[in-house]
Amino acid sequence: MEQQGYPIYDIAGFAASRPDIVVKPFAPYRMEHHKLQVPHRHRFYHLVYFTKGSGHHTIDFDRFPVKPHQLYAMVPGQVHHWEFEGDVDGYVLNFSASFFQSFLLRPDYIDDFPFFQGLAQQSVMDIPQSMRTHVTDLFQEMIPLAVSNNILSLDKLRVLILRLFLDLAGMRAETRPGRLSYNATLLRNFQKMVDKHFSELRLPRDYAAMLHITPNHLNAICSDLLGQSAGEVIRNRIALEAKRLLINPALSVTTVAYMLNFEDNSYFTKFFKKNAGMTPEAFRKSFAITNKPSG
Incomplete structure (x- = not known):
């Protein structure tokens, strides 16, 4: 469909x-x-x-x-x-x-x-x-x-x-989450929350409150297990969704910004460029050129 x-x-x-x-x-x-x-x-x-x-x-x-x-x-x-x-x-x-x-x-x-x-x-x-x-x-x-x-x-x-x-x-020598350490379980729960709420909750303190821990503790967990801050986890998820939406040619950049709850297009462009290394328009153009269907 x-x-x-x-x-x-x-x-x-x-x-x-x-x-x-x-x-x-x-x-x-x-x-x-x-x-x-x-x-x-x-x-x-x-x-x-x-x-x-x-x-x-x-x-x-x-x-x-x-x-x-x-x-x-x-x-x-x-x-x-x-x-x-x-x-x-x-x-x-x-x-x-x-x-x-x-x-x-x-x-x-x-x-x-x-x-x-x-x-x-x-x-x-x-x-x-x-x-x-x-x-x-x-x-x-x-x-x-x-x-x-x-x-x-x-x-x-x-x-x-x-x-x-x-x-x-x-x-892969992975274990089920029930056998993970306390911090690893917290991290997985944080990632699930981000995946569900990234468009409306942008700050680590929002997720820390839902996890009943301090923002510093959340940042320490992310730094220790992922090598990045809690804020980076949130921003990376927003940037990923932006990319997923931008390759839809029917959606304008302004519409994508609105769907991701950015106040204006210029702020979204600034955010995207900082996280993806190029503007939304440049990303869309490069993806369209390098990923034309074959056959």
Whole structure:
């Protein structure tokens, strides 16, 4: 589905049998959806495991090479597009936010996996040789289950998907948030709050109050675990959303500034230039030139 000239896709447009889950080989999926090379967003979780192919994948303006035995995971709202070279194959998994809600006690359980936190650098994984057969077998077992309307089959599918996610998290030696240190848990909660409130809450003290800690404590946590201040975390999230909106040709710079709650266009331009190193107009122009769809 397109809104205001900018592609934003719902999972229903990709699902043949069920409106909340898609699991299939990537090659036919790519043939069915020709517009994947145009920058777009999804309203669903999106995961691709490549077994064959080359090219590049851009996620939120970070560009990664596509290569065999590489896995990409994305959350709703991220902007991405592909630039493939030659034949590409593998597996794709799309699922809606509601697919696990009735199955899991915690609705936000999926979001706590490190590769589903909306950070491009954490969402790209090279699968080691020792795990490749296992990952392929999981996808092969998922495919027939994804087209079933049998509740037991769907629950089995959910279990297989969760097993994949847990194995991927274990591969990176990551632990679940319940086992993180107190400060690491605070940081994750801060990042979630910023992701939800960045357009209206701009100051670290606002988030510190919600976390029931002092602004100094929040800054110390961010500095220790991220190497940046709490204010930088907030500003970086605003700048990322600005970039996501600016590549929509239907939105003027003034409209983007308004959507992000900037008082005037000049203040937004000043903010963007300081954080992105160029004006909004220059960013839009450079992205349009360097990211024209191929083929």
